Amino acid sequence: MKTRRRKFHRRVYWAILRRQKLRCACDCNVKLTRAEGYQFDHITALALGGADTPENLRAVRTPCHKRISTVDIGMIRKADRQGKAHRGDKKRRGRVMPSRPFDTRLRRRMDGRVEVRT
Numbered sequence: 001m002k003t004r005r006r007k008f009h010r011r012v013y014w015a016i017l018r019r020q021k022l023r024c025a026c027d028c029n030v031k032l033t034r035a036e037g038y039q040f041d042h043i044t045a046l047a048l049g050g051a052d053t054p055e056n057l058r059a060v061r062t063p064c065h066k067r068i069s070t071v072d073i074g075m076i077r078k079a080d081r082q083g084k085a086h087r088g089d090k091k092r093r094g095r096v097m098p099s100r101p102f103d104t105r106l107r108r109r110m111d112g113r114v115e116v117r118t
């Protein structure tokens, strides 16, 4: 799945960095450094319907970005699976459950007695 991402002006990226006080946007809160490297990540992945806007961007350290991307891929796959199941093109595993696995000539009463339908 290829998702096109917009390029923003340098000023936009700077605004994001300033918004985060130059710290990683994930829970680690470690200072972003050029030496370690950092990336701009979509808060909600584009593949999950996230907007390609500066508001949906955040800067994260390279190690954090890798971790977050892995989680995202899991969610994207899941969303994809659910979409498929919803559209009904998911491959069925095993046999179709018979809707009436019981003898339709017999009827069980609420008190447990079984009688033959007439």
Ligand SMILES: [Zn+2]
Binding pocket: 024, 025, 026, 027, 028, 029, 030, 060, 061, 064
């Ligand atoms: Zn982090």
